[in-house]
Amino acid sequence: MQVFGSSELIEDVFNKDLCVACGACVELCPYFKNYKGKTVMLFPCNLSRGRCFAFCPKAEVDLDVLATRFWNTPYEGTPLGKYQNVLMARAGEKMEKAAFQAGGTVSGLMTLALESNLIDAAALTDRENMVAVPRLVTRAENVCGCAGSKFMAAPTLSVINRGAIQGYERMGVVGTPCQITAVAQMKTNPMKSEDFKDPVALTVGLFCTWAVDTRKLLPLLAECIGDACIQGMDMPPPPSEIMVIDTGDHRVEIPLERIRPMVPKGCRVCPDMTSEWADISVGVLEGKPDWNTLIIRTETGAQLVKDACRQGYLKTKPILAENLKHLCVAAANKKKRALIRARDKGLLNTSAKDQRAVLRLRPESAQKIIENDPEEQCRIS
């Protein structure tokens, strides 16, 4: 994987407006900070190689390197990535009712992960005055306070970076695909440090088609709900074209055509809808608003789901073939759109010496993804 420094990061990601404010570059050093959803560089650093560039999910992400590290194979480009099993799931009886998004699966998993000391801290995303903010939660009972989708890009990974400095050694992360990709890059020890220690023991990835820029969304939220508190946010599946805000006594609907212009450009070149590099991936389940789709990818993930079911933190059922197929098609479409766009913008597999790429993978795999028909592909999957 090619690693450069902060000047290249500024040139490639910030100046090209590709930053998705994932927080991977924040709290590594004093130069990058995030305020109200915007990551900025305070001062230039003159190191030629840095972790900021290495971790950034929009700078020289080599999918083959990641696939080799995680699955011992080159990147295959299947719609949902590699997995052991796909189920439907929801929080078990042990979990008290909280402001869950859909089934509350993530809350259930993270509560047990902390309770059982699988992780010593959880990097979650909370909401403060309408703004999505990172939280490093260390007590199981505080997990549910962070429940609920925020839809806003939040620098959640910054608390992983700070947590590593503070001495946490087995952190858990709940993140969007870009954030999980950044953590995946962290795990490959890109700086080749001799005393490298992986501080992340568990990754729970979310499904995501796109997120919304915080700074652009805030004035719209203020316009729609004034200074009321947000209890919940949701984006019902197509054909509904709205974002729903629940303030407790009101339900406000915002047409998606007002939201779409606020999607960061970086989301458009993201090939990952289901967080392919996570231990477990969780998202909505079409047609069943209080259940989740649960993808188990690794042994760590499988063990946690097993323990959660056994101890009452989680309930699972087999997923319907129809649901799985729809998920697959959506994921394949996102992957295809992203690669086409990256190619067209000159951000895919660039070869010129001073032209760095956002994504790298074997050209034949890229070609296949771009040319395939998602409906066809998902019939086979």
Add this chain to the structure above:
Amino acid sequence: MSHIIAAKAGERLLLMGNEAIARGALEAGISVAAGYPGTPSSDIIERLAGVAKERHLYVEWSTNEKVAMEVAAAASFAGLRSLCVMKQNGVNVASDFLLHLAGSGTRGGMVLVPCDDPGALSSANEGESRHFARMLEIPLLEPGDFQEAKDMIKWAFEFSEEIRNVVMVRSVTRLSHASGSVVLGRLPRTERNAFFKCDGPALDPMEGPVFSMPVTLKHSQQQKKLQQAVAKFEASPFNTYAGPENPELLIISSSACHLYSKEAIHMLGIADRVGLLKMGTTWPLPPQLMQNYLGLTDNILIVEEVIPFLEENVKILVAELAPQIGIKKFFGKKDGTIPMVGEMNPDLVIAALSKILHIENDAVPEIYTSRARELFSAGAPPREMTFCAGCPHRASFWSIHNALRMDNRKGFVCGDIGCYSLAMLPTGFSTLKTLHSMGSGTGIASGFGKLGPFGFDQPAVAVCGDSTFFHAVLPALVNAVHHRSDITLVVLDNSGTAMTGFQPHPGLPVDAAGNEVPAIDVVSVGRSMGAVVRVCDPFDLQNTQKTLLELLEQKGVNILVLKQICALSPEKKAWKPFEMSVDAPTCIGEKCGCNQLCTRVFKCPGLIWDKQANVSRIDEVICTGCGVCASVCPSAAIGKKEVA
């Protein structure tokens, strides 16, 4: 007792030019002195304040130069002698009043002493005060050495009373701040009584009301006073000639430049070829005297600093006197013989004389110059201008710079005059993006804050000091509030007029002479205008940044007062609050994650990068123990321990 009054008449002392001026004012029996701090003039008021009690004076650091001149004028109207002191741009500030005062006339002698700064050694401009004498039609004197600095002041007061108008006596840095030998005169014993007689006949200059109207009448009276000056100047001992009866070249010079010319003539050994006419009375130029000397030769070199004031006035005279003295060949600034910017020095005069008289002379041998150039680049470490160790401005601009970056709307700072002007440089993280005169930061920001209808969406921030706040920011602030401009003003309150020597100002409970006086509270003033005002300690980086980020998002006028005393103030210098240290194993300065933030970016002089050990360390001699760097270090490698 201060040495400027301890010595007796007839004694010879080594005095700074400004001290000689102060002594001259005392010998003239002034009662009142007012000014505003400004290098190179400040010492005059400071010395007079130091003897105010013994000599029964009223000495004031006024809010600004205009008010200072008004205060001095009042004393003059009441029949007392008063001195008004400022640096060159202070005259600009006072000029509207001076225009009217020169029209109305004065009573007790009033002398204006501007101290100019050619070369801008401590200024953001090299403006000139001499032009005001010509433009506003008052007499101008320029001392050529330290004895003259004292004697001219005394004479100027007598003459001011003769013509009943202000007399300008102009000094420059190299006279004000250099020292020379001065024989003292007598200090007067009697004092005057103050009374403002204003109910006499309307046009009576000593007993009627004081107006600059009727304008054309008063104006022609004012011009007659100038003619009186010319008559006096024809025979003035302040104009001297040294040289042959028939020189090849006549140098006309004044002020410190005449000393450089004298030195140049001596070093070239051409005293038999070149005559030096030193003018002490430079406006209006006495035509008879000028005619005598201009008639000696056809080659004239005029040596003066910055703009060709003397040169142009001499040329006008020569044009008028042409029938008598013929055509002259001029050398000076207009023809490029001497530069039109910067200070003069003997080398420049030597170069000019060598060129004009075709003398082979290398002021500095070429081989020396080239060797010096080599050594300079290799041997002398580059030294940037920097805030002192422990300066609150470094901490303030750290927060302002970072808050603006995090706000991410391309906000900027309009700067102002003071130590914090340095924030245009890396020491202040290059935060300032405009810098003009006192108070202009707020005025300019007030203008930016009204550009919203034209698509302007960048946060406009202004900074000012506590002294500047009272000097010139107040009207701009009223403007911003009244016109609903969206700005953030950061008042850098370090409890003094620090840049010029930590003089007091209206925000402090003490005056020039050390008396207890009411302090005017910046916070209350801002709030009473209707602005939102918050106060933070700039050493508390986190709180300052958080507050600033909040204010940047608010509309209207928001003021953040950053209150922390100057590192050079007597009370701060006496103690070190914290003992600072760097824990070497924890310092990651050379690694990804730091890149020497403390010594490469923050750059407090108290921090050193140890190239051998590859870590930072504290310079215990320079460090003042303010503790701010401990908050800057990202790996908490800098420790601070409270000193008992």
